[in-house]
Amino acid sequence: MDDLVIARSLFGTTMAFHIIFASLGVGIPLMILCAELLYQKTKNRDYAVMAKRWTKGIAVLLGVAIPSGTIAGVQLSLLWPGFMEVIGKVMALPFQIEIYAFFVEALFMSIYVYAADRISPAMRILSVTLVALGASASAILITNVHAFEGTPDGFRIENGQVVDVDPWAAFFNPSFFVTAGHVTVSAFMTGAFVLASISAYKMLREKNKRVLEFYRKALMLSLVVGGIFSILTALNGHEAAQLLHEYQPEKLAAAEGLFETQSHAPLAIGGFTDPDTQSVKWAIEIPWLLSFLAGNSFDTVVQGLNDFPKEWWPPLFIHTLFNAMVGIGSFLILLSLIGLVWSKVMKRPAFPRPLMWAIIASGPLSMLAIEFGWIFACTGRQPWVIYRMMKTEDAVTQSENLALLFILFAAIYIVLSIAVVLVLKYYFRRHPVINELASQETGHSNHFTQ
Numbered sequence: 001m002d003d004l005v006i007a008r009s010l011f012g013t014t015m016a017f018h019i020i021f022a023s024l025g026v027g028i029p030l031m032i033l034c035a036e037l038l039y040q041k042t043k044n045r046d047y048a049v050m051a052k053r054w055t056k057g058i059a060v061l062l063g064v065a066i067p068s069g070t071i072a073g074v075q076l077s078l079l080w081p082g083f084m085e086v087i088g089k090v091m092a093l094p095f096q097i098e099i100y101a102f103f104v105e106a107l108f109m110s111i112y113v114y115a116a117d118r119i120s121p122a123m124r125i126l127s128v129t130l131v132a133l134g135a136s137a138s139a140i141l142i143t144n145v146h147a148f149e150g151t152p153d154g155f156r157i158e159n160g161q162v163v164d165v166d167p168w169a170a171f172f173n174p175s176f177f178v179t180a181g182h183v184t185v186s187a188f189m190t191g192a193f194v195l196a197s198i199s200a201y202k203m204l205r206e207k208n209k210r211v212l213e214f215y216r217k218a219l220m221l222s223l224v225v226g227g228i229f230s231i232l233t234a235l236n237g238h239e240a241a242q243l244l245h246e247y248q249p250e251k252l253a254a255a256e257g258l259f260e261t262q263s264h265a266p267l268a269i270g271g272f273t274d275p276d277t278q279s280v281k282w283a284i285e286i287p288w289l290l291s292f293l294a295g296n297s298f299d300t301v302v303q304g305l306n307d308f309p310k311e312w313w314p315p316l317f318i319h320t321l322f323n324a325m326v327g328i329g330s331f332l333i334l335l336s337l338i339g340l341v342w343s344k345v346m347k348r349p350a351f352p353r354p355l356m357w358a359i360i361a362s363g364p365l366s367m368l369a370i371e372f373g374w375i376f377a378c379t380g381r382q383p384w385v386i387y388r389m390m391k392t393e394d395a396v397t398q399s400e401n402l403a404l405l406f407i408l409f410a411a412i413y414i415v416l417s418i419a420v421v422l423v424l425k426y427y428f429r430r431h432p433v434i435n436e437l438a439s440q441e442t443g444h445s446n447h448f449t450q
């Protein structure tokens with residue numbers, strides 16, 4: 001592999017690793033807030049135990065999210081100096097503001113963990129609310145750099161120099177709000193379904209009725225939150241598709257395998273894109289739907305790939321990534337609806353085993369959807385690192401020995417992944433939920449003393 005491919009692979013691996021912990025770091029605090037609110041409203045101590053256990057888990061995950069995010073920041077400077085030169089002059093605001101968002105998250109996480117039993121219920125809710133807001137703000141601010149790459153604004157490049165810089169125009173670039181919404185609601189969805197997956201797995205293994213009752217409450221809370229945000233993610237995805245139609249038309253065309261510009265364009269579901277026949281083989285085509293999704297009208301003209309130079313075409317496999325992301329999202333919406341109807345409408349006391357296994361699969365699938373979406377977003381922008389302004393090959397470092405760095409970092413990520421699993425297993429094995437439920441019921445346990 002040449003240096004460009006290795007640099008992209010190294011940074012892509014770092015982001016693929018980091019985004020797992022970053023997404024959970026945004027999604028799980030919302031679940032903690034919901035559990036805390038339910039506890040304060042109902043005084044049901046099960047929700048206090050949920051908040052406590054989920055907070056302990058997120059503390060471990062943040063211990064990996066923070067250093068892996070730092071590594072990603074360092075790699076941006078080391079691997080993409082041409083890109084960072086522009087970012088430093090035009091788009092430094094998100095990086096600077098993100099520091100304050102992280103401070104808010106860390107400060108109020110400390111208050112919630114160490115002083116939960118010494119502050120009022122209102123302050124507890126305020127603390128965990130600010131944790132959730134700080135985590136969401138961090139994700140939005142960092143992801144805004146990605147939004148800027150796809151829809152750059154607030155500067156021009158003239159004779160190789162950056163001129164006419166307007167940092168606020170760059171900050172509020174055309175895709176800021178859509179991208180900010182998508183990263184937030186998808187992370188909330190993922191956090192909820194990961195906890196639903198854990199709860200369903202525990203319910204299949206657990207025999208104690210008291211513990212089963214606890215996990216059933218956790219499962220229902222997770223399905224409600226996951227269902228709401230999976231629907232919001234789908235709605236936001238529709239807005240994102242319309243944004244692509246306006247600002248990155250070749251990316252939309254590659255996502256749907258559309259080669260010829262046309263109105264009443266069909267939506268291709270499934271299959272794979274064949275550049276030789278310029279078609280999507282074995283796809284299910286829904287007539288006119290792509291035009292409607294792109295412009296809310298069946299006669300919307302959607303540009304095809306043949307309108308652009310071939311060197312501008314994104315990799316055509318992004319059609320598969322796009323389909324996988326949308327397919328998983330649709331499955332999660334359906335799953336949450338089935339679970340809620342089964343429990344709340346049909347009033348069934350227990351979920352059937354196949355449904356439980358589907359819920360168990362929802363956590364890993366939601367994380368895969370995040371990964372597919374991130375790869376689709378970044379790979380679909382190629383060959384540009386800043387759309388129509390700077391090519392990726394022009395931004396890459398000239399340093400050598402990147403292959404060795406790739407191997408070393410991959411090994412570090414494997415070790416960290418194993419360590420996270422072992423630490424979480426060790427903690428929750430030493431603190432089984434039955435003990436915490438008993439302590440809460442007898443009043444002999446503080447919120448976070450264990």
